[in-house]
Amino acid sequence: MTAAVQVAGLHKSFGDLEVLKGIDFTVEAGQVVCIIGPSGSGKSTLLRCVNLLEQPTAGQVFVSGTELTHIDVDIDAARRRLGMVFQQFNLFGHMSVLDNVSIAQRRVLKRSKAKAAEIGMRNLEKVGVAEKAEQYPAQLSGGQQQRVAIARALSMDPDVMLFDEPTSALDPELVGDVLGAMRQLADEGMTMLVVTHEMQFAREVADVVLFMDEGVVVEHGPPAQVIGNPQHERTRTFLHRVLNPTHADDEATTPS
Amino acid sequence: MTTDTTVAEAGTAPRARLSPRKRKKISLTIQYAVFAVAIALLVLVADWQAIQHAFFNLDEARKAFPDILSIGLKNTIIYTLSGYVLGFFLGLVVALMRLSDVVPYRAVALVYIEVFRGLPAIVVFMILGFGMPIAFTDFEMPYDPYGTVALALGLVSAAYLAETFRAGIQAVPKGQTEAARSLGMSQGRAMITVIVPQAIRIVVPPLTNELILLFKDSSLVFVIGFTLSGYDLFKFGESLSNQTGNSTPLIVAGMLYLCLTVPLGYLVRKLEAKQKRGRV
Numbered sequence: 001m002t003a004a005v006q007v008a009g010l011h012k013s014f015g016d017l018e019v020l021k022g023i024d025f026t027v028e029a030g031q032v033v034c035i036i037g038p039s040g041s042g043k044s045t046l047l048r049c050v051n052l053l054e055q056p057t058a059g060q061v062f063v064s065g066t067e068l069t070h071i072d073v074d075i076d077a078a079r080r081r082l083g084m085v086f087q088q089f090n091l092f093g094h095m096s097v098l099d100n101v102s103i104a105q106r107r108v109l110k111r112s113k114a115k116a117a118e119i120g121m122r123n124l125e126k127v128g129v130a131e132k133a134e135q136y137p138a139q140l141s142g143g144q145q146q147r148v149a150i151a152r153a154l155s156m157d158p159d160v161m162l163f164d165e166p167t168s169a170l171d172p173e174l175v176g177d178v179l180g181a182m183r184q185l186a187d188e189g190m191t192m193l194v195v196t197h198e199m200q201f202a203r204e205v206a207d208v209v210l211f212m213d214e215g216v217v218v219e220h221g222p223p224a225q226v227i228g229n230p231q232h233e234r235t236r237t238f239l240h241r242v243l244n245p246t247h248a249d250d251e252a253t254t255p256s
Numbered sequence: 257m258t259t260d261t262t263v264a265e266a267g268t269a270p271r272a273r274l275s276p277r278k279r280k281k282i283s284l285t286i287q288y289a290v291f292a293v294a295i296a297l298l299v300l301v302a303d304w305q306a307i308q309h310a311f312f313n314l315d316e317a318r319k320a321f322p323d324i325l326s327i328g329l330k331n332t333i334i335y336t337l338s339g340y341v342l343g344f345f346l347g348l349v350v351a352l353m354r355l356s357d358v359v360p361y362r363a364v365a366l367v368y369i370e371v372f373r374g375l376p377a378i379v380v381f382m383i384l385g386f387g388m389p390i391a392f393t394d395f396e397m398p399y400d401p402y403g404t405v406a407l408a409l410g411l412v413s414a415a416y417l418a419e420t421f422r423a424g425i426q427a428v429p430k431g432q433t434e435a436a437r438s439l440g441m442s443q444g445r446a447m448i449t450v451i452v453p454q455a456i457r458i459v460v461p462p463l464t465n466e467l468i469l470l471f472k473d474s475s476l477v478f479v480i481g482f483t484l485s486g487y488d489l490f491k492f493g494e495s496l497s498n499q500t501g502n503s504t505p506l507i508v509a510g511m512l513y514l515c516l517t518v519p520l521g522y523l524v525r526k527l528e529a530k531q532k533r534g535r536v
Contacts, residue, residue: 053434080440090435094453104439107449149435156439 002065004029004160004191005050010059012045019045021215023059027160027208032192034202034223037212038238043195044087046212047164050193051082064159080108083153087165089145091137091152097124098133101152109156116155123151127181143174147181154185161185163194199242203227211235309502316504320496324505327485328492329512335474335488338402339409340467346410347417352447354422365418372415377408378476384408385480401486405477413470420462424455461527468517468524475513489513 005027012020019042027033035043048054050061052068052075061068068078092100101120105111111119124130127147129140137145146166153161163182167175179201186192186205196202202209202223209226211219211234219226219235230236240247274282353365372380384404428451436446456463475490482491493509 051438053438076437076440076442079438082438084435084438086431086435088429088431090429090431092432092435092450092454094457103449104436104441107445108440152439 003027003062004031004064005193006060006062007046007050008060008062010046010049010061011057012042012049012054013057019215020049020056023212023215023217025210025217025220027191027193029159029191030189031207032186032194032205033208033210034206035193035195035210035212036197036199036202036227036238037210037218041212042215043212044164047162047193047195051079051084051162053084076108080156081159083156083158083161085146085149085153085161085163085166087168089137089142089149089169091145091149093137096134096136097129097140097148100137100148101155104152105155120151120155123154124148126154126184127151128177141174142170143177146170146178150178150181150185160191160193163192163196165195165197167196167198197242199227199239211238213238311503311507313502313504316500316502317508319500320493320505320508324489324492324496324508324512327487328489328509331487331492332471332474332489332513333516334402335405335409335477336467336471338406339413339474340470342406342410343413343417343466343470344463346414348421348452350414350418351421351425354418355425369415369418372412373419375412377412377473378479380412381408381477381479384411401480401482404480405474408477408480409470409474412473413466416466416469417463420459420466421455423462424459425451427458428454458531461524461531464520464524464527468520471513471516471520 003026007023007025010020010023011018023042023046025033035046037043045054049056050063050068052061056069059069063078063081066078066081067073068075091097092103095103098117098120101124102111102113102116105116105119106113109116121130121133124133127150129144129147129151132140132144132148137148140148150161150166166182167178170178175198179198182192182194182201183205194202194206204223206223208220209223210217211226211230211232213234219230219232225231226235227239230239350365350368353361354369356362356365384407388404425447432450432454433443433446436450437443441449474488477488478491478494482488484495487495489509489512493505493507496505497503
């Protein structure tokens with residue numbers, strides 16, 4: 001069976017700065033993979049390389065068996081298989097919520113206006129913001145905007161959803177709504193690749209956790225192993241700092 | 257004398273000789289005094305009778321109406337709006353060319369902007385008015401003089417509008433393009449559907465400013481050469497002034513320009529204030 005996402009030997013440099021130093025991993029269909037790691041470790045760059053918002057310097061990215069990094073691939077068509085949710089939501093500010101979720105369906109998939117609205121509404125209902133359909137993004141809270149962004153990506157019927165720190169720009173009390181929507185999505189069997197700082201979410205929802213540091217995957221495996229019983233010193237130090245921020249400078253110990 | 261004592265007292269003090277409050281008071285008093293003297297001089301020196309006769313002659317003003325409205329004002333509005341509409345779309349195309357990945361497009365756009373922004377508008381108008389009929393003898397401009405004027409004003413304003421649009425397009429956050437591309441839109445589709453509509457909203461105030469400038473630039477189109485029915489506001493006022501030897505028609509024309517531009521300027525300030533509030 002073909003993997004939903006396969007990344008092989010991925011390198012990315014910005015000028016002299018090498019951000020990704022050879023990344024290999026696989027996401028099977030239906031899996032939820034969380035990427036954790038300190039800021040600057042290359043997590044977001046990796047995610048952006050997967051749907052080619054950043055052009056990898058070297059290496060290959062396959063989505064459902066199609067090589068996205070191949071020079072002759074129709075990147076616009078290939079990207080339709082990947083839904084992307086951004087840290088800053090990036091909703092289209094000049095359009096209503098309903099237009100946000102239906103515009104790409106109409107312009108890219110050539111669905112009729114009624115069909116696009118119907119699918120968009122279904123996805124808005126799924127993430128719990130259907131009653132906001134006629135409003136504009138600026139009238140919504142961050143949590144609502146991010147859920148609209150999830151609905152917008154879902155409306156393109158992607159094979160895989162990519163999440164780039166979806167809760168990092170949210171007020172703490174709004175994080176739960178978005179994580180709830182993502183958990184529901186995972187339960188329905190959506191293949192997900194999530195860059196996150198939410199350890200609780202990673203522990204409970206992920207099938208596989210990747211710990212990245214300084215452009216390499218240091219450790220990967222089921223959450224019980226990577227978060228519960230990390231094997232590498234760097235992973236331990238990071239988790240200690242994240243899970244016990246008030247004791248960040250204490251001696252790192254294995255989290256129990 | 258009070259000042260003397262103040263200075264003498266202050267001389268012993270280590271800091272300022274006058275308190276900042278007193279210094280400000282004196283400074284303001286002097287400024288008001290200068291202003292009052294200037295007004296007084298103006299009132300005394302000017303020959304009000306002559307000024308009124310030459311510029312604010314009601315009899316002469318009456319002669320200008322109603323033709324100054326039905327010909328001059330009408331033509332100025334038609335010229336400006338048609339030039340603006342043409343310049344709007346041409347400017348948008350030039351701005352997109354300027355931001356294109358295709359090097360020749362970028363080069364053409366840059367040359368266009370530099371040439372038409374750098375040339376005095378009157379030079380462009382004269383070239384179009386006199387050069388075109390000689391160069392393209394068989395080609396007859398449709399709807400003359402409106403066609404030629406729209407083309408002339410459109411070419412000039414497009415250069416300015418292109419730079420405005422470019423600024424607006426660049427002011428739209430990069431995340432908007434990324435979101436559009438991640439939904440499978442091509443670069444061009446993302447530009448048309450997502451970027452340009454937001455860019456135009458951002459530059460509505462400067463776009464309105466360009467319209468004001470174009471109302472004024474439209475007064476130069478007389479060099480193309482018109483018959484009376486084609487006279488714009490300025491040309492109408494100027495020719496009537498020449499006939500009568502009195503400047504009042506020009507003042508009337510000037511007032512009518514202000515009737516167009518001042519409300520637009522007010523609108524720009526409103527729009528800017530609204531935008532500032534919206535961006536909190």
